[in-house]
Amino acid sequence: MSSSAHAGKSKRHSVVVSVTSKPEFNMKRTSISGTSSQRQISHASGFHPSRIGSLSRRSILITSDGKTMDKGSLIGSKHTIQVFDEQGKDVTPRPLYRPEPSASLHRQSKILSTQDFSGATGSDFLSSLSMHQTSGVNASLVGPFSRTYGSSSISKSTTSTTESIADEIVEPGSRRDTAISLSDVLVRREEIKEQLTKEDIDKRVDIYLTETETIWLLDMPTVMVSIESEDAEKVKERNKDYIELCKNRVGNDCFVERMMQTLNGAPKNKEVQCDKILMEDKGIMATSWDLYDSFNALETTLAPSVTERSSRPTSLSSSKSNVTKDRERTMSITSTDRESITSSSIIDLESVILARIHEEEEDHSEAILKSEKFQQDLFFMERVLMENVFQPKLAAYRQLPVLIEPVLTSDAGKEEAVTEEAEEEEEEEEGEEEEEEQKEIVVGSSILLDLSEAPEEILPPSLERLWSYTCELTNGHNVSCMAWNKLNPDLLAVGYGQFGFQEQKKGLACCWSLKNPMWPERIYQCDHGVTALDFSLANPNLLAVGMYSGTIAIYNVQTHNTTALLDSSESFDKHIGPVWQLKWIEQDRGTTGDDKGEILISISGDGRITKWLIRKGLGCTDLMKLKRTASERKKLTGEKEKKSEALISRQPPGMCFDFDPRNTNIYLAGTEEGHIHKCSCSYNEQFLETYQAHKGPVYKIAWNPFSTDMFLSCSADWSIILWRQDSLRPILTFSSTTNVVHDIMWSPKSAFVFAAVNEGRVEIWDLSVSTLDPLIVTFANPGVKFTTVLFARNTDCILIGDSDGIVSVYELRNMTASDSNKVDALHDIIGSALAS
Amino acid sequence: MAEVEETLKRIQSQKGVQGVIVVNSEGIPIKSMVDNSTTVQYAGLMHSFIMKAKSTVRDIDPQNDLTFLRICSKKNEIMIAPDKDYFLIVIQNLTE
Numbered sequence: 033m034s035s036s037a038h039a040g041k042s043k044r045h046s047v048v049v050s051v052t053s054k055p056e057f058n059m060k061r062t063s064i065s066g067t068s069s070q071r072q073i074s075h076a077s078g079f080h081p082s083r084i085g086s087l088s089r090r091s092i093l094i095t096s097d098g099k100t101m102d103k104g105s106l107i108g109s110k111h112t113i114q115v116f117d118e119q120g121k122d123v124t125p126r127p128l129y130r131p132e133p134s135a136s137l138h139r140q141s142k143i144l145s146t147q148d149f150s151g152a153t154g155s156d157f158l159s160s161l162s163m164h165q166t167s168g169v170n171a172s173l174v175g176p177f178s179r180t181y182g183s184s185s186i187s188k189s190t191t192s193t194t195e196s197i198a199d200e201i202v203e204p205g206s207r208r209d210t211a212i213s214l215s216d217v218l219v220r221r222e223e224i225k226e227q228l229t230k231e232d233i234d235k236r237v238d239i240y241l242t243e244t245e246t247i248w249l250l251d252m253p254t255v256m257v258s259i260e261s262e263d264a265e266k267v268k269e270r271n272k273d274y275i276e277l278c279k280n281r282v283g284n285d286c287f288v289e290r291m292m293q294t295l296n297g298a299p300k301n302k303e304v305q306c307d308k309i310l311m312e313d314k315g316i317m318a319t320s321w322d323l324y325d326s327f328n329a330l331e332t333t334l335a336p337s338v339t340e341r342s343s344r345p346t347s348l349s350s351s352k353s354n355v356t357k358d359r360e361r362t363m364s365i366t367s368t369d370r371e372s373i374t375s376s377s378i379i380d381l382e383s384v385i386l387a388r389i390h391e392e393e394e395d396h397s398e399a400i401l402k403s404e405k406f407q408q409d410l411f412f413m414e415r416v417l418m419e420n421v422f423q424p425k426l427a428a429y430r431q432l433p434v435l436i437e438p439v440l441t442s443d444a445g446k447e448e449a450v451t452e453e454a455e456e457e458e459e460e461e462e463g464e465e466e467e468e469e470q471k472e473i474v475v476g477s478s479i480l481l482d483l484s485e486a487p488e489e490i491l492p493p494s495l496e497r498l499w500s501y502t503c504e505l506t507n508g509h510n511v512s513c514m515a516w517n518k519l520n521p522d523l524l525a526v527g528y529g530q531f532g533f534q535e536q537k538k539g540l541a542c543c544w545s546l547k548n549p550m551w552p553e554r555i556y557q558c559d560h561g562v563t564a565l566d567f568s569l570a571n572p573n574l575l576a577v578g579m580y581s582g583t584i585a586i587y588n589v590q591t592h593n594t595t596a597l598l599d600s601s602e603s604f605d606k607h608i609g610p611v612w613q614l615k616w617i618e619q620d621r622g623t624t625g626d627d628k629g630e631i632l633i634s635i636s637g638d639g640r641i642t643k644w645l646i647r648k649g650l651g652c653t654d655l656m657k658l659k660r661t662a663s664e665r666k667k668l669t670g671e672k673e674k675k676s677e678a679l680i681s682r683q684p685p686g687m688c689f690d691f692d693p694r695n696t697n698i699y700l701a702g703t704e705e706g707h708i709h710k711c712s713c714s715y716n717e718q719f720l721e722t723y724q725a726h727k728g729p730v731y732k733i734a735w736n737p738f739s740t741d742m743f744l745s746c747s748a749d750w751s752i753i754l755w756r757q758d759s760l761r762p763i764l765t766f767s768s769t770t771n772v773v774h775d776i777m778w779s780p781k782s783a784f785v786f787a788a789v790n791e792g793r794v795e796i797w798d799l800s801v802s803t804l805d806p807l808i809v810t811f812a813n814p815g816v817k818f819t820t821v822l823f824a825r826n827t828d829c830i831l832i833g834d835s836d837g838i839v840s841v842y843e844l845r846n847m848t849a850s851d852s853n854k855v856d857a858l859h860d861i862i863g864s865a866l867a868s
Numbered sequence: 869m870a871e872v873e874e875t876l877k878r879i880q881s882q883k884g885v886q887g888v889i890v891v892n893s894e895g896i897p898i899k900s901m902v903d904n905s906t907t908v909q910y911a912g913l914m915h916s917f918i919m920k921a922k923s924t925v926r927d928i929d930p931q932n933d934l935t936f937l938r939i940c941s942k943k944n945e946i947m948i949a950p951d952k953d954y955f956l957i958v959i960q961n962l963t964e
Binding site (some may be wrong): 135320321323324325335400401402403405406407409410411413414416417418420421550551632 | 871872875876877878879881883884885890892898899923926927930931936938945947949951953954956960962
């Protein structure tokens with residue numbers, strides 16, 4: 033069906049409205065929507081295809097006339113409206129507005145009686161259906177329309193179908209629709225409410241706030257129409273109408289100004305109370321080492337702390353470790369202990385734990401005292417103390433200028449200062465007043481040189497005792513030998529052992545260090561008296577010790593181990609007699625097949641000079657067997673020993689030897705007979721030469737380190753003889769006392785100086801000064817015999833060992849520095865001596 | 869342990885040594901060879917001094933550490949060997 037009455041009157045589209053039985057009234061909704069005061073209400077009307085339908089609707093309408101619509105009755109035949117264009121397009125408008133059902137109901141009742149409608153709208157109504165959508169048209173407005181027209185339509189119903197404009201009929205439908213929609217909405221709302229259960233409320237709901245797309249509520253784009261088009265006139269008229277409308281708007285009753293206000297909720301004050309927030313101030317100073325420690329500690333803490341915790345109660349150990357680590361940073365130590373308690377009965381446990389803490393501390397202190405670090409610290413502390421105690425002596429040893437307190441300033445001061453100093457010094461050093469006054473006068477004359485030269489006196493050379501190496505262990509032992517370490521000139525090895533057969537007792541070998549003169553660094557207890565010692569040159573940590581029993585032991589002084597590294601007591605060819613001298617010699621051994629190396633050579637009382645090799649223990653080969661040589665008068669060398677003596681023929685005990693410093697193949701050996709044999713390593717059968725002059729056992733032989741032609745020998749016959757290599761007769765004989773000369777040694781600094789020790793005194797001879805008398809003589813304490821002498825290499829000191837186990841260090845003072853290379857001078861002296 | 873005892877004895881009997889005190893890291897004396905009041909006094913005073921010295925050395929170079937400390941005064945000399953767990957303090961008087 034098409035609506036006929038439109039084209040001319042209405043400006044609107046002519047639309048075909050077909051009614052279908054759908055529950056939705058799309059168009060109706062649009063018409064209902066909005067509250068605009070515009071009267072250009074667009075209504076879509078639906079035409080019934082049949083009168084019956086309309087009748088039925090009318091009947092419904094009649095029944096409901098004057099009353100508000102009954103929701104239930106309206107739910108009958110619902111029909112949707114579909115609007116079709118002339119072309120047949122479906123231009124059914126879709127609803128934009130879903131009205132508030134309650135509001136619509138309200139307004140229906142109110143506006144019913146009061147509304148006055150302009151004719152224009154009625155005509156519009158009658159004329160056509162419009163597609164215009166206005167917003168805010170109330171259902172209430174529609175409602176009364178429908179009624180009036182409904183009634184009119186009723187009256188006219190029989191006339192024409194066209195006039196029975198179904199838009200009134202539509203109205204109830206619309207109302208129906210709204211009612212339906214209301215009910216629908218109401219239903220839906222209730223449904224929604226039921227779905228919320230307790231779980232849902234408790235459930236955590238994620239709320240996402242996003243910006244929605246822009247919702248267009250009204251979009252009326254401007255339409256541009258050309259003047260020459262057909263619709264131009266229409267558009268112009270419309271525009272004019274619009275402008276008139278706008279003018280009429282002001283003051284017109286049709287337009288009402290309305291104010292809107294958002295309702296603000298009433299505020300309410302609520303008070304909340306919480307527990308007091310405890311504040312604590314904590315200060316810490318971050319020093320740069322603190323930061324460094326923290327960074328390093330992070331890497332290393334985890335592993336050790338875990339192992340600690342596994343073994344002991346966790347709280348205590350962790351707190352303890354924290355304590356030790358953080359003691360420098362944190363203040364509260366006891367509080368951390370208490371906080372780490374996790375058990376229930378606090379009081380009892382606290383007491384228990386406190387007791388445990390005390391125990392732990394005690395254990396800890398014990399641990400400290402036993403720790404190696406502590407031992408080491410004590411060691412250093414001891415040395416430091418020694419340094420303090422012996423400082424002037426050690427300084428003298430090192431030939432440092434000794435500090436005298438109070439220091440006499442050598443600056444050329446004012447006389448007042450000088451007199452002040454004089455007063456101070458007078459108080460302290462009363463015995464030297466005169467000297468000081470003289471000095472001060474010199475100072476007063478303000479010439480520094482005078483001061484340095486004024487007290488110059490020519491002092492005789494003397495020995496000044498610095499200190500002595502002794503300790504309670506060595507008391508009573510006889511010092512038999514001494515040797516310096518080849519690498520460290522401050523390390524001294526001293527062997528303690530008796531010389532005589534009857535006095536034999538357990539011996540001792542000690543290593544002393546300069547840094548601690550009161551306790552040896554190493555102590556090696558030996559079963560027998562130690563009679564010979566030497567440090568190795570190639571391996572400076574090896575110390576060879578020869579004993580009275582003939583055993584040779586080698587010790588490693590690097591470790592604290594007191595057992596010997598090697599011992600010759602089990603080898604086949606060990607010595608039977610006491611080892612009187614040991615030496616490590618660097619030697620070419622091309623003939624024997626070995627490369628140049630170091631060998632240990634010993635001479636012993638069984639008459640053998642043997643060479644020891646360190647290969648799987650000590651192995652030895654004999655270098656020489658000493659043979660008895662009878663006196664010159666009767667016998668020849670070598671053979672006829674057996675004839676003269678009915679005694680058991682045996683080899684003479686060797687007492688000493690010394691290698692030629694230039695040629696290590698040649699050495700001198702002294703025997704108990706008093707002979708000195710010159711031998712060679714290549715011949716082990718024969719001596720090269722024999723020097724016979726001594727009448728008693730030769731105790732020591734020493735080559736002159738500067739002039740290798742000369743050597744000294746000392747013997748029990750109270751004499752020291754200076755020999756020259758090429759002469760079988762002694763060059764010079766030094767005899768000053770009637771005591772056995774135990775030891776001699778050339779000074780390493782001068783070709784003329786040597787030291788000799790006989791039992792009661794020490795003699796320093798200087799050949800350049802006198803060949804008859806010693807330069808310096810120092811007497812021993814009564815009851816003590818000097819037995820050994822050793823020169824210090826790096827300083828002007830001499831070490832003297834005595835029979836009481838004391839090794840004294842003496843400083844040689846005021847020795848005239850002689851040119852050590854004056855070998856010619858020595859020869860001159862000798863020449864003169866020989867001549868005389 | 870015996871060695872430690874021996875060394876301590878030797879140190880104590882050295883010339884001029886007035887006392888030897890071993891203090892643990894918390895400032896409590898573990899071992900002392902002087903009377904109680906002196907011990908406590910030394911332990912307390914030395915602790916802060918050592919901390920200061922240690923802090924100074926390490927501030928200059930964090931990889932460095934204090935190994936020995938000597939305070940020479942007119943009347944005597946105090947020697948301290950500090951360690952992580954303890955301090956060893958020896959007082960010596962040479963000018964007697």
